[in-house]
Amino acid sequence: MLEQLINGLTQGSVYALLALGFTIIFGTLRMVTFAHGEVFMGGAYVGLTLFTYLTPSLPLALLVAAVVTFIMGALIEIIAFRFLRNAPHFSSLLVTIGLSVILINLAQLIFGPETRSIPPALIEDLAFGEIQIFGFYVTYLQMAVLGVAIAMMVATYFFIEHTPIGLAIRATSQDHEAAYAMGVNVNRIFTLTFAVGSMMGGIAGVLIGLYYNVFYPTMGILLGIKAFSASVVGGLVSMPGAIIAGLTIGVIESFAVDFWNASYRHLVAFVFMIIILVIRPAGIMGKSGPMSGRGD
Amino acid sequence: MLKLTDVHTYYGHFHALKGISLEVGDGEIVSLLGGNACGKSTTMKSILGMVKAKQGTIEYDGRQISGLPPSDVVRAGISPVLERRRLFPELTVEENLTMGAYLRSDKAAIKADAEKMAELFPIVAERRKQLAGSLSGGEQQMVAMARALMASPRLLIMDEPSMGLSPKYVETVFEVIQDVNAKEGVAMLLVEQNANMALSIAARGYVLQTGEIVLSGSADELLNNPQMQKAYLGVA
Structure with missing residues (x-):
């Protein structure tokens, strides 16, 4: 029971990280990206490549994936949003869908269409080494996933709430025209925010990739949708909402697997999200939260 | 300090400003008056660089600022109070x-x-x-x-500071504007619909109508202008 909870929180913390990235991007640009799942996939493949061909070091994989997906995010923002700033929203949306298809194809070209894994010997220690806490066992990998995800969330919160750039991001998210009039380089803030949100997706990719040790080009599709859904359930512009929704979905899935059958986990997750949205159409934290509100 | 010469601004094909010329001197309060959609806010946005003037020059301290982004305009010493705050x-x-x-x-x-x-x-x-x-x-x-x-800033551009405020607060706001001007020596360009109030504290004024300046002069001249009284000051 308690172990299922730990499993669920581990899985959920990664959903939360993905949803948080999505929420930061939407909260600032007021635009949805459908390439978030593919940025996640990109991060996962960075982890696979480094572990398999260079050295099985988690910190190194996280660092490189963070840099790679930060750049990916900046490029996606510039191509899909900055170039189309005055175009209808649908155009940007379509470009992000196009980019996600391109990224999946690129992954097939570079890494092959088949499902790949890191040679088990290389992650044995991480995946099977475990320690006992309060009478139950937790693997090093679970602790690392949970620890990194939580650290990223705390760091993001601090960045947004307590730094000068974070203040400019919040101001821009609330009224980008007024921020522009104060001298804020709004384009740069949009690109930076998108890059940071994407970086969180990339780190989530490394974590999930290692956790399940399964890598394939389309691995980001369902997770991208799930992160989007968790973000919507959380209230779309609320950072705490995204975290709560992500963790809850992870835990519910984990119990569904335990009590029922692993193949029903996505069904249970989405039924739960639909129920929440029917009860609270604006999401759990619909109207409050640090990123919410517009100028008018 | 601020000098606009024959400024033209467009929104797509809409010719919003049709050759605006105006000046604000050091430490001066100048009001830009006019009704709805006459180009007051567009004038302000053109000065700030939030929309680009297609033609004409905007100079600040003798330096050309038209075409600069808001960050450079603010850095030069012009700061905005936007419409609806x-x-x-x-x-x-x-x-x-x-x-x-x-x-x-x-x-x-x-x-x-x-x-x-x-x-x-x-x-x-x-x-x-x-x-x-x-x-x-x-x-x-x-x-x-x-x-x-x-x-x-050395110049404050205020877009309709009285908009949506109770009459009592409007008076307070204008007192504070005068106070800041006197104490800090900050020049003011007041973009206003409330002509009576604006001219009561301004030295000079310009009247905008569908993108053109139709009247200008000292506050007293404008307050006593029959055309002005009929159209904007509510004097019968």
Whole structure:
């Protein structure tokens, strides 16, 4: 029971990280990206490549994936949003869908269409080494996933709430025209925010990739949708909402697997999200939260 | 200090400003008057670089500023108080002021200015930690002025400071504008519909109509102009 909870929180913390990235991007640009799942996939493949061909070091994989997906995010923002700033929203949306298809194809070209894994010997220690806490066992990998995800969330919160750039991001998210009039380089803030949100997706990719040790080009599709859904359930512009929704979905899935059958986990997750949205159409934290509100 | 010469601005094919020329001198209060959709806000946005003037020149201290982005215009010493105040509603009053000083890096001077704002605008001191969106319209107008002054400007451009305020608060706002002008020597370009009020504190005024300046002169001249009295001042 308690172990299922730990499993669920581990899985959920990664959903939360993905949803948080999505929420930061939407909260600032007021635009949805459908390439978030593919940025996640990109991060996962960075982890696979480094572990398999260079050295099985988690910190190194996280660092490189963070840099790679930060750049990916900046490029996606510039191509899909900055170039189309005055175009209808649908155009940007379509470009992000196009980019996600391109990224999946690129992954097939570079890494092959088949499902790949890191040679088990290389992650044995991480995946099977475990320690006992309060009478139950937790693997090093679970602790690392949970620890990194939580650290990223705390760091993001601090960045947004307590730094000068974070203040400019919040101001821009609330009224980008007024921020522009104060001298804020709004384009740069949009690109930076998108890059940071994407970086969180990339780190989530490394974590999930290692956790399940399964890598394939389309691995980001369902997770991208799930992160989007968790973000919507959380209230779309609320950072705490995204975290709560992500963790809850992870835990519910984990119990569904335990009590029922692993193949029903996505069904249970989405039924739960639909129920929440029917009860609270604006999401759990619909109207409050640090990123919410517009100028008018 | 500020000089617009034959400025033309378009929104797509719409010719919003059809050759505006106006001047604001050092430490002067000048009002730009006119009804709805006559081009007042467009004039302001053209000066700030939020929309690009297609033709004509905008000079500040003898330097060409048309075509520059708002960041450069604010850095040069022009700071805006936007229409409907446009505070960041989910930021505190204090954070709004910090955003006003976004382009400055002189920490000690910023802090000193923040303290000065608390003196000039008591509401800033009282509501320091409150979310700006929770203040009344009049209170927000005070915070908006304080935020604009945090850029340490020599010219403040105010878009309809009286809009949506109760008559009593309108008077307070104009008193404060006069006060800031006298104490800090900040020049003001007041974009207003409330001609009576604006001319009561301004030295000079311009009247805009469908993108063109149709009248200009000293405040007294405008107040006594029969055409002006009929169209804008409500004098029978």
